Amino acid sequence: MEELYLRYQSHLLKKKQEASFKKWLYIDITAKELLAIYKDKNLEVCNKAMLSMMLEGDTFLITPKKLYSENLVIRYYVDNLNIGRRHIY
Numbered sequence: 001m002e003e004l005y006l007r008y009q010s011h012l013l014k015k016k017q018e019a020s021f022k023k024w025l026y027i028d029i030t031a032k033e034l035l036a037i038y039k040d041k042n043l044e045v046c047n048k049a050m051l052s053m054m055l056e057g058d059t060f061l062i063t064p065k066k067l068y069s070e071n072l073v074i075r076y077y078v079d080n081l082n083i084g085r086r087h088i089y
Contacts, residue, residue: 001042001045004042004045008038008049009049011034012049013053015027016076017078019076019078020081025077025079027075027076027078028075028076029076030062030071031043031046031069031071044068046068050074054074054087055076055077055081055085055086056086056087056088057077058076058088059075060072060074061074061075
């Protein structure tokens, strides 16, 4: 499970870096989109990885009613990916 968690995190970081390189202000990522990438899906691990990648200023666009949901959508601001930004979770 740890390996899958790291893969989700790695993919999120790559997407954030790509968006930053394109000079975008933010990128919206859905759990559903992230789950579709890997054959071995785990909703709980996916959501936890998404939360772990949130930095100060990032926000929820859709906060599902259930604890873990593929409807989770997070807006990650990518204009400043400085490692000094505080992690939220």
